[in-house]
Amino acid sequence: MISVEEAKKIIEQNIPEKKTQILPLKEAFGYTTAEDIYSKYDIPNFSQSSMDGYAIRFEDRDIKLKITGEMQAGSTEQFHLEKGTACRIFTGAPLPIGADTIVMQEKALIENGYLTVNDTELEKGLHVRNAGSDAKKNTVAISSGSCLSAAAIGYLAGIGCTEVKVFAAPSVSLILTGNELVQPGENLNFGQVYESNSYQLESVLKQCGIKIIESFWVKDDPSEVEKTLDLAISKTDIVILVGGVSVGDYDFVIDATKQCGVEQKFHKIKQKPGKPFYFGTKGEKLVFGLPGNPSSALTCFYLYIAPLLSEMMKRPAITEKTNATSTSSYGKKTGLTHFLKATYENGKVTPLHAQESYRLQSFAEANCLMILPEDSEGCKKDDVVEIILLK
DSSP: OBOHHHHHHHHHHTOOOOOEEEEEGGGOTTOBBSSOEEOSSOBSSSOEESSSEEEEOGGGTTSOEEEEEEEOTTOOSOOBOOTTEEEEEOTTOBOOBTOOEEEEGGGEEEETTEEEEOOTTOOTTTTEEOTTSSBOTTSEEEOTTOBOOHHHHHHHHHTTOOEEEEEOOOOEEEEEEOTTEEOTTSOOOTTOEEOOHHHHHHHHHHHTTOOOEEEEEEOSOHHHHHHHHHHHHHHOSEEEEESOOSSSTTOOHHHHHHHTTOEEEEEOBSEESOTTOEEEEETTEEEEEEOSSHHHHHHHIIIIIHHHHHHHHTOOOSEEEEEEEESSOEEOOTTSEEEEEEEEETTEEEEOSOOOTTOOHHHHHOSEEEEEOTTOOEEOTTOEEEEEEEO
């Protein structure tokens, strides 16, 4: 049995080389750029008005100006503005040649086809979007390592980008084991439990940016577990087995990994919940074994798999470590690191009821995990403790 820190280090040492892929821009939301993205044009590629109003020469602001033309957004013909004249202009329209300032229509007095500027705060260049002000040709628009938000996608579309090179999301298989499992919606008979792990794990995998998720359910049968594991390893980059990783008579996962040629890196961690957690590799394929108890499974995912996915995809993490003041005492024996379901607010953390590994109700309320180290006997009220925020 190894420590939490040792387990994290072993996983980090076995992270496969990052893969990249080219995605259409509309499919790239949430991914992270794997190279600098350059603008092929000045954006905007012409000086334009940011207001409905009138284009003028700033030097003519104190005289009456004859209105001699009109420029609409989408105009493709150039217009020359002569000295002593003004041009009606609309938002997004090209600035006439010779013009350098926009008088917004609320500040313009129009009489018999002439404009008088009524703006004491008018400045040269006001309400003009200069060519290249949003992006300059052949310069970096978005740097490598940038997570593509909705705004970033819109910005790239605005500079004419149609596809991007990103860090690829690994494909993931979930293998649920257990004779006792039935699907939500079915009748629940004596000795049966509703299968919830696929629901929570698929949800958090999607939160991590995983698009391809294969889910399998197998009964507690050694040959079936082995057959399904072998198939999952061949189809996806990461396999997560749920249940069957302990030492009971019907826990067949460890034997199945050996039969499938998976090299065990560790099995069992000095922690609660989630002690029987398993990790192994086959080439560049990663295989994890999570405890079947839902709370244990989700805790292990947040601790080990979520950070791994974040690193592989260069995405922002869905967890964050910080410190908080405990609102109550909590005792434990030394020997295991405890991760308590808890709530965090205004710098204070409160451990929740129902810490048992099979109970999810308190986890549904939690927004953090409270960490009580392996060698500690717990904490007292007002102690500063480390927590993991769940985003």
